[in-house]
Amino acid sequence: MTILALEQLSIAFGGVRAVDGINLTVEPGVVFSIIGPNGAGKTTLFNLISGLYTPQAGRVRFAGEDVTGFAPDQLARRGLSRTFQNLQIFYHMTVVENVMVGRHRHETTGILSELLHLPSVARQNRSTRLAAQAALARVGLAAEAERSAGALSYGALKRLEIARALASEPKILLLDEPAAGCNAVETQELVGVIRAIVQGGITVILVEHDMRLVMNISDRIHVLAHGRTLAEGTAAEIRSNPAVIEAYLGIHGSQEAAHAIG
Amino acid sequence: MNVPTLIRHRLAPFAALAMIILLLPFFFPSAYYYRVAALVLIFALAALGLNLLMGFAGQVSLGHAGFFGIGGYATAIGPTYLGLPSWLSIIAGAAVSSLIAFLVGRPILRLKGHYLAVSTLGFGLLVAIVLNNEARWTGGPDGMSVPRLALFDWSIRGSDTWYWIAGGTFLLGAILARNLVDSPTGRALRAIHDSEVAARVLGVDVARKKLTIFIISAIYASVAGSYLALFNGHITPDIAGFLRSIELATMVVLGGMGSIIGSLVGAAVLVVLPQTLTALHDYEHMVLGLILMGFMIFLRQGIVPGLIRAFARMRT
């Protein structure tokens, strides 16, 4: 069963059709990438999927259920998680506390027991902390757990967001330009992290500009242009699609793609 | 448990605070000091509630004295017109404050930034206007007298008794606040402070959490207001007024947003200062304005976090 299906999804901002009639389906357990030039509507599409925007037309189906127009926290409770292009880190909290917030949907304590710090709350805090530390380990940040989040490097913060999203044990993980601002080494580490995530059974949907990463890791690629679908297929198909090459990869991009695959 | 573990225990700072509260009276030359200290603790309780809302959850309320006033007038109206014993009126006041916080909070907390600030300001002023106008119940601008708290035939009017009551309640309030901060809800609120959108996509019901903390902070203010009214034996609509709201907000800013002890420090400064500067009584407003401006411009994190940071830098 497809884990995510978009049907004729559309939204316009003041006359500009940011996303225009998008159809796509995502099978579980794959890395599905969405690419396209700036302004193609990729982040808007992400915001639509993750409930930050409400579509003006079309449907979103998550594991068969119609979740069109659902609020982000409702989607989170169903197993959808995401990272942000412009980091949304909780800078006033420590690294591990950031990830602990990711456990929120699994925490069951009520306000009264929290005020009284009943043993159930202490137990919850402990198990949440353990799960958070495990998530940090998966992205290689275990050593930074007690540091203030504001002290971390940009690349580390990107991984922190991933750890935080992972901590919620999602079925789908939306990664919004995870390689943006990362150097070649960090990007390569990212490949390993994403592969490990998928091996753990999570579906990863990626918005990315870094063609090397995209071609390397994607099972399917969906190309957007001006809010509409230009093409969809495997990395090899997209790489050799003339329309895509011409419009979006350009000369340098297609060379990079050839390096990545060949 | 050995000593180091005890010192590092979660509640160790509160044990220290309890010690201070217990030992401080030995330094009081007269009953007057009990009175000032009791006032500090009462305001600290209200400031603590506001701090939970402003410092931890990152919201703002410039009308919090409204709840302060509701709690105060509950202890005046309850016994006088409804035949309720004072202790029950305190609880009734807190219940009314919670209800109003629930009704007002749901729409208001959807707002952000200066819209939230001004609408809370408007709310506080509305409460003050109602208290001013409904003279039949509230005695109008001149206020009304508040029957003393009576427990088991014992009328509580001494400053020393109120010092212990206020001290104990503040300690309790501080421990509850600490518990809340160290809990899933506390983390969710701190997350909301830094990034509402990220909190939301992690499954936090932001609207509900904000409302919860708004109600809790209203209860703190309400109980503090009740105590103030019972302590003074008299109440006027000023208790819910604009200046009172700004005083409370200034206490939070001064002491340190997000610092529980900071609430006590902020209250101490703003209660003690006018007392020591009685000669400068006329300059009260100017001083309040200067303090608020000064801290918001130059030392936005407040005294306690500022000191902590200074110590941390000295040690490295």
Add this chain to the structure above:
Amino acid sequence: MAEFLQFFFSGLTVGAVYALVALGFTLIYNASDVINFAQGEFVMLGGMTTVFLGLAGVPVPLAAVIAIIVTIAIGLALHRFAIEPARGASAVALIMITIGASIFLRGAAQVVFDKRFHSLPHWFGADPIRVGGAAILPQSLVVLAGAAIIVVLLWVFIDRTLLGKAVIATAANRLAARLVGINTRKIVGLSFAVSAAIGAIAGIFVTPITLTSSEVGTMLALKGFAAAMLGGIGSALGAVVGGLVLGMLEAFSAGYLSSQYKDAIAFLVILAVLFAMPQGLLGKGKVERV
């Protein structure tokens, strides 16, 4: 009918004052995103300074001019010492700074002047003019005319002068304005100076009717803000419309419903606007990109 007209005129008069306060808010908000809570104190300072200079023997017209200059100086000082150092602070921090400033100015006025109510002589006598059974004070007409002239002058300035264009540019995009060579700091300072002048003039004009005291600033600030919100924060025309509408709402509800809760109208307006139409009557909705 006479009653209706009476309320209409008193609503128009007080609405004109709210409109001027709201205009001051809008000017500063547009140039710097700051909600200047001390706007009400500018009105208070205009009236009170004139009164006390008059009491000290200065002829009232001269006292008025001096009062306006003093208020402008205070507005500039507010910008220079309280707003500029806090540039980059959050909206809430800035509003708290201006609240602190307004409390400071109020306290200073209580010390320098006093806490009582004061008046100024009516410009054209205190005999009311009869119109259709209603009585209008000549001073009301002064207030309305003054407000209209100020609005027109402001419009001419913004629309027809280079400096006015610079203000618009700063309001639209501060960084871009700086990149084309506009000294945005001076522009924001100018907006404070002009708002202070507008407030002071409003205070001087209306004191014969409403009296003045060191305390009037707070309520005026809130009502001016309510008017600005009603009209659409950021819209100068909206500020004027909002002010007049708020004045009317107050006058008619005081007349036909309850005069005790007159002051509550403004806050109910704020809340209603924020929930029903946050962009106000004339404001433009903003599109937010995440």
